[in-house]
């Protein structure tokens with residue numbers, strides 16, 4: 673089911689770069705990216721008792737509704753299904769899963785990953801800021817590493833829709849890297865050297881999401897997850913694909929990045945025992961109506 677029919681228009685150069693890469697043409701880069709970034713979702717899956725959260729939200733019933741905002745290729749549900757506790761919910765609970773993403777490719781990829789207890793419901797082919805919230809909302813609304821391409825001028829609207837989508841008594845969860853984390857640091861370094869005219873909008877960090885949420889009538893709780901991911905320096909294809917995907921630009925090679933004083937300087941600071949080691953700090957933010 674596709675409630676939103678007209679494909680979304682990117683609101684910024686960063687948003688356009690994101691949309692161009694979340695496509696069939698971007699599959700190779702996506703696969704190199706997830707050679708490392710699968711860990712982001714494994715960390716989130718291990719960070720809380722998700723099966724308990726699902727049971728609480730079902731409130732004694734056998735189902736709950738979920739809206740997966742910026743669903744990407746479904747790596748978070750996949751990571752949850754790999755945990756025994758969530759896998760064991762199949763047959764006990766149904767998580768009726770709506771997917772939201774401006775990329776048709778992402779919606780189709782994510783849909784293909786769903787397995788019980790997740791059961792596919794509606795697709796929303798739109799940005800979160802353009803979401804038309806259905807009456808009653810969803811019991812659980814989450815966005816995991818999904819809000820980086822939200823430009824500052826749409827962030828408030830995006831988070832307002834996110835909060836509006838949470839049913840009364842429901843739960844919102846945002847997982848987003850902080851400004852000190854690899855994704856934001858490499859984006860900043862890359863833009864300084866390779867986007868001197870400032871066409872690209874900086875990625876949105878957890879701190880900015882938090883400011884937008886704090887202006888809304890919600891209570892917010894936050895915990896920080898820190899972990900590292902790495903790739904062997906001699907696995908050049910994976911390292912290059914990962915880094916290009918981090919900055920949504922395949923036109924700059926690993927050698928060019930290494931030769932650049934800013935990006936190369938950052939990468940030099942990540943070198944450890946023949947590997948590139950990236951430091952991550954992710955805010956796991958829980959949101960409830962006040």
Ligand SMILES: C[S@@+](CC[C@H](N)C(=O)[O-])C[C@H]1O[C@@H](n2cnc3c(N)ncnc32)[C@H](O)[C@@H]1O
Pocket residue numbers: 687690691694713741742743744745746747748749772773774775778798799800801815816817818819821822
């Ligand atoms: C890194 S992926 C998210 C990963 C995903 N949560 C998972 O579990 O695999 C980022 C996704 O955000 C989507 N996106 C970009 N801008 C968006 C916006 N304004 N609103 C909603 N989604 C957006 C992209 O199309 C992409 O599919």
